Amino acid sequence: MEAAQYKSDQYVRFCPGCGDHAILASLTKAMAQIGVPTAQTVVISGIGCSSRMPHYLNTYGFNTIHGRGGAIATGVKTSHPELTVWQMTGDGDCLAIGGNHFIHEIRRNVDLNICLFNNRIYGLTKGQYSPTSPKGFVSKSSPFGTVERPFIPAELVMGARGTFFARTLDVDMPTTIDCMVKAHEHKGASVIECLVNCVIFNNGAHSWIADRETRAERSIILRHGEKMIFGANKDKGLKLDYSHLMPRLVVTTADDPDVLIHDAHMQDPTLHRMLALMGQEKVTDMANADVVPELPIALGVIRDVEAETYNEAVNNQINEVKEKAKVKTFDELVLTLEHWDM
């Protein structure tokens, strides 16, 4: 399959320079690589810039209502597990109005591929702060700066017992494609946090890591089974420092024998959480706007563990009961009631 086969004939209306263009390109390439036919692929979205995505894909698509994409996708996948289902959502759509559906689709482990476009702003309503805007962020609805503590999506996913979490940058297409393919391979709710630049209302929110000059120093791409090494010269690594009561991640040299090897398949989420939280102090509080975090931002597949999916469990249970049932049809069913002739 070619990426072009997954593109619809619709004119793409994302703003010029918007990170969503890159995500769309990555997604069609990932879909082509995955190779599931367009007729077997369903893309569900809620409302927001990210949620326009289904219109640009030549698959089955449903652009629904604000926040409810997760519940609708759950209905599609549970009732028709043979379909490959993607959910396109944003930080407002799934962390504010759709927060309940988001945590529950993750808790149930519905086999969905969820792309969470995190631009830390409401774009389609023209610039209000979102649940991932840093504290103190000035926007149209927070002219004096927000006083709210933001969500860290990874923390929410793992708190909801998530089985898959990846993080990518819109501009890093190879990593984005890789994460999307791995999300598809993973059986269960796979969340990919795509750090997307909103060129109009929150331009540059991620540029401190996305810029080519600094990206290699300020981020690390995690790959299962590989050493945690980063830096422009691949000279830095991550290890655990046990000198405190609680172990913590620290930067060391790449040749340090204690450099960790990434294990995304570890059931225990403790280390995944520590990795996902690296550098998040900067993006959760405007007070740290000028600070360069000590630890790099983790990108790539951070967590990818096995667990039974909801859609399988539901369908298996129905099939088991059906197989054992003595009563197979409606006409037989009514006769199971106490009945009499009159």
Add this chain to the structure above:
Amino acid sequence: MQIYLHFFLCISFLFYNFAFKLAIIIIIMNKPNVVIRFCGDSGDGMQLTGNLFSSLSAILGNEISTLPDFPAEIRAPQGTLGGVSGFQVNLGQGVYTPGDKADVIVAMNAAALKVCVQNQLFHDHAIIIVDTDTFTKPDLEKALYKTDNPFTELGIKETVQIVPVALTSLTKESLKDSGLDNKSILKSRNMFALGVVCWLFNRPIDKAIHFLEGKFAKKPALIAPNVKVLTDGFNYGNNTALNINTINVEVADNLQHGTYTSIAGNKATAWGMIAAAQKCGKRLFLGSYPITPATDIMQELAGRKDMGVMVVQAEDEIAGVCTAIGASFAGDLACTSTSGPGLSLKSEAVGLAVMAELPLVVIDVQRGGPSTGLPTKTEQTDLLQAIYGRNGECPAVVIAASTSANCFQYAYEACKIALENMTPVILMTDTYLANGTGLWRLPQLAELPDIKPQGVPQELKNQYSVALRDANQVRYWATPGMEGFEHRNIGLERDSQTGSISTNPANHEKMVKARQAKIDQIVNRIPNLQVQGNVLSDTLLVGWGSTEGHLHAAANELNCALAHFNYINPLPKNTAEVLKQYKRVIVCELNNGQFATLLRSKVPGVKIMQYNEIMGQPFAVERIVEHVKAL
């Protein structure tokens, strides 16, 4: 004090029995129908007792109509007025309602008796069986009696016959060798009462035992003790010759010949959808969230995996309807069940199904509102919400069941209309229908009307869009998996030709009208309104939904006509024609006049009068009759 009180009670009972003996001479009373009410603490098993007795009566050939009436609290403090749970059944021939007032009351405690008196739940010549063991001083205090003489204090008329039975001590005696603990023994009190009532109504005890065995099939250890208490209760009535006359109730002889059962409205609703799914070969999907009084529908369907039903108990009401919309998008027969507050939460998503033109069945088991309102009580106050309660011009089909048994028929019909017309259908039932039971003739799938879900012609392969419609304005339905029919559906306005997003002003108006036209044409697929009763009268009672039985009985008494609606949006074609034939049109409903408001706007030129009750209870036939007579 205790001794004094018991003495006083005995004197009271003697007094009442004496009065009764003087008044009644015949030994066996034959009655066309009799209303009996079981009431006690919400933990006393009154619903079970009532249901057993009703089913038993139905098997013996009586028509039945039941009214469970329980508090919102699961277990209110024992013996208090707030914790009284009741179950009323009307049995006999020509039974249309559970009856306004009871002929026989079984009161398991002092609080139950007080509630019956306060709410005027029995006739002047009623028989009241009371458990004398539950009228101790602490019992009276809990039930807020002010004196030590409950009967005088309540002002029960002398014509009422009080039958004192020491239910608690007799049950204890009956089960003293059973090996059961005291708590379990006390729980069996209701079976002793049931035994007494079986004797009173000449119910053969062996049939009752057979039924009880069926009920406790999954708890075999409980069968023997319950059967013993039941039998002892029956024999107690028989042997001690309680000073009352047994009652023979007439057997119904006007029913369509067939195989019958008794069924509650919620179960009938669930089964109607199962039947519809099997008839059209689609899988039934229910997305729902627990809410009184609709939860039974979800529970019933969750247990019907043998029929292939898929149930998602969602995280909230919105997810309930949204998972259903997802399943509908993917090609299932999709439903969601709820009550008024849930319908409010689902409004936006129902609007999505209207816009996306997807089949969806929404069941609203109405309860008292607004807000949390009266969760366990009945009302018809969601009508205008169902018809109009969404943003934008957002028409959906609204139909209503009118008996517990025909919840089956209208749930089936809701599925049929939704699948054939690509629209949400809101089915209105209510607490009264949901929890009440009625006789139901077992249907066979073959005799039910065909359901032909909308599909898509193969010629449209590679040219399909969500904008394409058939001659009835119904859009074609392609579902994921079909090659060459990939498409995007939306909650945004779509272009009438291409189905893509459109903000064109003229196109929007065209689409609003197209969606309305699709609903309007359904009028050709629904039956005309039938007038019941004395069609030549100048007075027409009008109702909709669950009040049919009461209005039918009232129309009979008034010798007037009745037009009862099951189809509300769209209204039957002949609605105006029918209403215009009558001088007096009186719309009776359990709300503040919502259907009357609808009819005034849809059928101008007819003077519409109203009779409304909003007490969380079904109508009382006698109040309707009084009101109409006074007009």
